[in-house]
Amino acid sequence: MHPRRFLPTGPLRGRIRVPGDKSISHRAIMLSALAVGESRISGLLEGEDVLATAAAMRAMGAQVERTGEGAWAVHGVGVGSLLQPEQALEMGNSGTSTRLLMGLIASHPIQATFTGDASLSKRPMGRVIEPLSQMGAEVNASTGGKLPLILRGAAPAVPISYRLPVASAQVKSAVLLAGLNTPGVTTVIEPVPTRDHSERMLRGFGAEVSVDIEPDGTRVISVTGHAELRPQVIEVPGDPSSAAFFLVAGLVVPGSDLVVENVGLNPTRAGLVEVLRAMGGSIDEVARREVGGEPVADLRVRHSALSGIEVDPALAPSMIDEFPALFVAAALAQGTTITTGLDELRVKESDRLSVMATALQAAGARLEELEDGLVIHGSAGEPLRGTQGAIATHLDHRIAMSMAVAGLASRTGVEVDDTRPIATSFPAFETMLAQLATEEPAV
Numbered sequence: 171m172h173p174r175r176f177l178p179t180g181p182l183r184g185r186i187r188v189p190g191d192k193s194i195s196h197r198a199i200m201l202s203a204l205a206v207g208e209s210r211i212s213g214l215l216e217g218e219d220v221l222a223t224a225a226a227m228r229a230m231g232a233q234v235e236r237t238g239e240g241a242w243a244v245h246g247v248g249v250g251s252l253l254q255p256e257q258a259l260e261m262g263n264s265g266t267s268t269r270l271l272m273g274l275i276a277s278h279p280i281q282a283t284f285t286g287d288a289s290l291s292k293r294p295m296g297r298v299i300e301p302l303s304q305m306g307a308e309v310n311a312s313t314g315g316k317l318p319l320i321l322r323g324a325a326p327a328v329p330i331s332y333r334l335p336v337a338s339a340q341v342k343s344a345v346l347l348a349g350l351n352t353p354g355v356t357t358v359i360e361p362v363p364t365r366d367h368s369e370r371m372l373r374g375f376g377a378e379v380s381v382d383i384e385p386d387g388t389r390v391i392s393v394t395g396h397a398e399l400r401p402q403v404i405e406v407p408g409d410p411s412s413a414a415f416f417l418v419a420g421l422v423v424p425g426s427d428l429v430v431e432n433v434g435l436n437p438t439r440a441g442l443v444e445v446l447r448a449m450g451g452s453i454d455e456v457a458r459r460e461v462g463g464e465p466v467a468d469l470r471v472r473h474s475a476l477s478g479i480e481v482d483p484a485l486a487p488s489m490i491d492e493f494p495a496l497f498v499a500a501a502l503a504q505g506t507t508i509t510t511g512l513d514e515l516r517v518k519e520s521d522r523l524s525v526m527a528t529a530l531q532a533a534g535a536r537l538e539e540l541e542d543g544l545v546i547h548g549s550a551g552e553p554l555r556g557t558q559g560a561i562a563t564h565l566d567h568r569i570a571m572s573m574a575v576a577g578l579a580s581r582t583g584v585e586v587d588d589t590r591p592i593a594t595s596f597p598a599f600e601t602m603l604a605q606l607a608t609e610e611p612a613v
């Protein structure tokens with residue numbers, strides 16, 4: 171364990187550039203590993219989760235090499251040609267690696283064992299086992315559909331049309347990736363839109379993907395099997411989920427004025443910015459442009475008096491990983507913030523509703539935990555009291571970073587029991603925080 175107390179700070183000032191998007195980085199490695207020839211990736215997130223994906227693709231025959239900072243070259247094997255890994259695929263803390271790779275393997279004539287850390291081993295895999303079994307894969311999982319599990323792919327797999335029972339981009343992507351090596355057309359029906367990086371990137375790599383939107387907003391996404399993927403040059407935009415911590419920090423620490431560069435603003439990911447602005451947060455887009463086929467901007471954020479808000483549950487999928495950071499903003503806002511429709515937060519790296527409720531209360535915030543959300547009564551800009559002991563992060567990077575931000579806007583600081591999980595998605599987080607905090611305050 172690496173405990174650390176995050177102390178109150180003066181204004182945060184300066185510029186930072188958040189690392190590459192985690193979702194896009196996983197997919198860049200996977201799809202490059204399935205294209206025939208060499209793909210080049212820049213801006214790749216070199217966090218532990220993405221490195222787990224890279225190691226798995228190597229174990230299945232692709233050449234995956236780091237050529238510089240964030241720069242990677244991948245020689246793919248071609249759809250249908252993944253090799254059987256000799257050892258268990260060690261997925262660490264990463265749900266995305268596990269579920270998307272299960273999809274890939276499900277339509278290849280190979281078998282793989284998946285293992286993960288204590289957090290990942292508690293997370294539900296039944297949601298991917300169900301559709302992948304319908305496609306013909308055989309799965310032998312621990313009780314309750316958990317890791318460790320053994321998956322034997324089907325050859326040929328059976329194309330299905332699958333309606334998502336939960337709003338999950340990982341389940342959608344698992345089925346679409348399985349569809350790549352399945353004869354015919356595989357379809358996912360998505361009643362609630364989730365991040366669409368898989369659809370965008372599959373198309374970019376040359377797969378035949380169609381997306382039809384029904385009058386009620388349901389998306390019908392189809393991929394034609396036995397796709398031939400062409401190698402690509404990919405620039406990964408910055409991760410809005412990592413930017414979230416600095417957006418909230420800038421809003422809640424008095425006197426702050428900072429720029430977060432290169433933030434991906436794909437509409438399926440941009441819910442937090444919308445909600446923070448509706449709370450009164452000053453967040454300006456400085457230069458909107460496209461990076462790797464995704465909308466991107468530099469965001470200037472200034473300390474603001476925030477007001478509590480009732481967050482529309484329909485926004486949840488577009489900010490699902492940002493709720494821990496939003497809860498911190500809410501704890502410092504004027505008035506009450508109500509969030510609902512967040513059952514999915516209970517099955518992330520930790521139960522993010524209960525863990526954030528306990529952690530924020532320990533830091534002096536007033537709130538109530540609902541079955542599917544939190545009701546937070548803000549401090550109207552008064553610093554939080556701070557914690558006496560350490561708050562428990564339960565191997566959850568986003569809890570650690572959110573409570574670090576809470577510490578910056580507290581009287582006595584917030585102690586986090588373990589900062590190591592931060593490296594799964596944002597290894598440079600603490601360095602960047604130090605960089606902003608040591609900038610001279612402007613007069």
Ligand SMILES: O=C(O)C1=C[C@@H](OP(=O)(O)O)[C@@H](O)[C@H](O)C1
Pocket residue numbers: 192193194266337338339340341343365490491514
């Ligand atoms: O597809 C992805 O890259 C992700 C989808 C989301 O998970 P769910 O599909 O479980 O909602 C998100 O929480 C995760 O961090 C990354």
Ligand SMILES: C=C(OP(=O)(O)O)C(=O)O
Pocket residue numbers: 219263264265266267491518519568595
């Ligand atoms: C939920 C997350 O990731 P994963 O599902 O890939 O572990 C996250 O990064 O917040």
